[in-house]
Amino acid sequence: MVRVTDALAVYESDPRSRTDPGIGTGWPGVADPDALRALLADWLSQYANAGTRRTYAYALGLPVAWVDPGPPPRAGARPPAAAPGPLHDLAWFRWCARRELDPRVATAADVKTWLHALHGAGAQRRTRQRMLSTLSALYGHLAETGAVAANPAALNRARLGLSTGARDASPTVRLTAEQLRALLLAAAELHYTRDPRTARLYALRAVAYVALLTLGLRISELVGLDRDDLYRTGGDEVLRVRGKGGLHREVYVPAPVRAALTEYLAERDRLSGATVPARRGHGGPRSPLIATRAGGRCSRVDLYSLLRRVAAGAGPALDGVADRVHPHALRHAYVTIALEQDARIQHVQADVGHASIATTQHYDRGRRTRDTTAADLVAAAIAAATGR
Numbered sequence: 001m002v003r004v005t006d007a008l009a010v011y012e013s014d015p016r017s018r019t020d021p022g023i024g025t026g027w028p029g030v031a032d033p034d035a036l037r038a039l040l041a042d043w044l045s046q047y048a049n050a051g052t053r054r055t056y057a058y059a060l061g062l063p064v065a066w067v068d069p070g071p072p073p074r075a076g077a078r079p080p081a082a083a084p085g086p087l088h089d090l091a092w093f094r095w096c097a098r099r100e101l102d103p104r105v106a107t108a109a110d111v112k113t114w115l116h117a118l119h120g121a122g123a124q125r126r127t128r129q130r131m132l133s134t135l136s137a138l139y140g141h142l143a144e145t146g147a148v149a150a151n152p153a154a155l156n157r158a159r160l161g162l163s164t165g166a167r168d169a170s171p172t173v174r175l176t177a178e179q180l181r182a183l184l185l186a187a188a189e190l191h192y193t194r195d196p197r198t199a200r201l202y203a204l205r206a207v208a209y210v211a212l213l214t215l216g217l218r219i220s221e222l223v224g225l226d227r228d229d230l231y232r233t234g235g236d237e238v239l240r241v242r243g244k245g246g247l248h249r250e251v252y253v254p255a256p257v258r259a260a261l262t263e264y265l266a267e268r269d270r271l272s273g274a275t276v277p278a279r280r281g282h283g284g285p286r287s288p289l290i291a292t293r294a295g296g297r298c299s300r301v302d303l304y305s306l307l308r309r310v311a312a313g314a315g316p317a318l319d320g321v322a323d324r325v326h327p328h329a330l331r332h333a334y335v336t337i338a339l340e341q342d343a344r345i346q347h348v349q350a351d352v353g354h355a356s357i358a359t360t361q362h363y364d365r366g367r368r369t370r371d372t373t374a375a376d377l378v379a380a381a382i383a384a385a386t387g388r
Contacts, residue, residue, distance in 0.1 A: 029100035036104065041066065043141045048246025051220035059134045061091025087127070090118050092135055104142070108152045111135065115160060129162050173324040175333040177378075177385040182317035183210050183325075184382070187310045198293060201267050206310055208264035209290055209303060211257040214382060215375060216334030216352040217241060219300050219327035225289040230261065236370055243353035251351060252370060254379035261289075303327070334374075337381050343374035351375060 027033035044053045044067050053067040089098065095114050096103045111132075118128050136153035143151045157163045187210045192202035212222050221241050229240045230253070237253040253261070272295065288297040304326060311318050311325035318325065331352065338348045351373055370376075 028097045029102045031102070036102075037066065039142060039145070039147050040138075042145070043138055046141070049220070049242065049244055051218075051224075052244055056134055056137070059091065059131055060138065061093040061095075086121050087118065087123055090114070090121055090123070092131070104148050106152050108155060111152050111155065112160070115162075125162065129157075132157070132162060172332045173321050173329050174336060175321075175325070175329055177333075177337050177381040179314075179317050179321075180210075180214055180330065180333055180337075180382050181385040182314045183307075183310055183330075184214075186314035190310060190313065192306075192309075198271070201264075201271055201293070204260075204264040204267050205290060206306060208260045209306060210310060210330075211260040212290070213307070213327055213330035214334060214378065215239070215251055215253070215257060216331045216338075216348075216378075217251070218243065218331060218353075219303060221353075222290065222327075223298060223300055223303065227265070227287045227289050229289060234370075241353070247353070249350065249353050252373040252375045254375050256379050256383060334378055337378050338374035341374070341377040341381055343377050347372050348374050 027036065030036055040062065044056060047053050047056070050067075054064060057064065057067045089095070092114065093103060095117065096106065096110075101110065115128055115132065118131065123131075132153060132155070136151060139148060139151040139153045142148045184207060187206035188203055190203050190206045191199065192206070209222070212225075213219075221243055224242055225239065231238065231240070233250070237258050238250045239253055240248055241251050242248050268291065287295070290298055290303070292298055292302075307325060307327060307330075308323075311322040314322060335348055335352060338351070339345065
């Protein structure tokens with residue numbers, strides 16, 4: 001019999017599992033692991049957004065290499081993997097493997113036992129809601145394709161205390177317009193390098209990055225932006241943002257954000273000696289909107305760390321919350337500030353790409369105008385904020 005610890009190597013957070021999907025090919029309780037893996041790959045392939053695929057795979061305990069194959073990283077190019085958290089062994093497939101349970105024969109009783117184990121390990125309600133939703137999406141697909149007889153994760157969530165109406169208060173720190181302004185000012189003063197040739201570039205990049213976050217973008221959306229996603233339509237500057245499910249939306253760019261991007265891109269072009277990249281539809285290589293010094297695409301980890309550096313230098317305005325600032329906090333701030341400025345909730349939902357069945361109004365490109373965005377209201381509130 002395959003030892004559980006060996007078979008689970010493929011699920012562990014070590015550099016090998018990111019680059020070698022063949023590690024630990026045994027799967028306790030599963031007689032045909034290749035067939036199960038093919039089913040999982042088919043399910044994940046439905047999601048056009050790579051971030052969505054990675055998020056689902058991570059939540060279930062699958063290796064990144066299964067959904068995002070790529071060349072091995074250069075030696076020393078990535079930091080060591082973080083130590084497993086308290087829920088590491090409770091990802092669904094790890095939990096099943098430790099019980100030598102083929103996930104295709106799991107029952108509703110198994111799923112409920114798993115949920116109780118998560119609760120006992122300290123998983124908050126929102127975490128359990130999210131993990132159950134991911135599992136239900138997987139089994140819904142497997143049921144539709146005939147791989148399983150029924151969806152064992154289709155449970156009565158109200159009885160489990162996991163109904164969508166039973167939500168905990170968001171743990172995300174609530175940032176004010178004054179605090180967003182402090183972050184922008186701190187970004188401009190950031191000393192990221194001692195090299196005088198690139199010091200200004202890095203400071204301008206930090207400002208452009210924080211400015212983009214004040215538009216309510218998800219970090220995955222921001223990382224995926226290319227230079228030719230910034231263009232003019234109807235006389236206005238907009239960003240073409242690819243959100244969840246591969247759906248695109250136009251995000252209007254207020255004057256302060258446009259100025260930050262213009263200054264950053266001009267300095268980047270000056271240092272690289274490059275011409276402006278080809279516009280949409282003209283071919284040529286894709287150029288990230290926010291780039292590394294070498295012109296590559298920044299990772300989410302890099303940008304998360306950059307924001308923490310900015311927050312740490314933002315002074316008294318961020319006292320007590322600097323270590324809790326992360327990209328989603330600025331997205332959260334966009335929504336709250338917009339609503340405080342009496343923006344219509346439908347406009348805010350369209351701006352940030354929310355997809356709520358109950359409240360979201362879908363705008364097609366013909367109906368989206370400068371008057372149906374809260375971006376200018378939020379930008380004005382940040383500009384008017386003082387350091388009081």
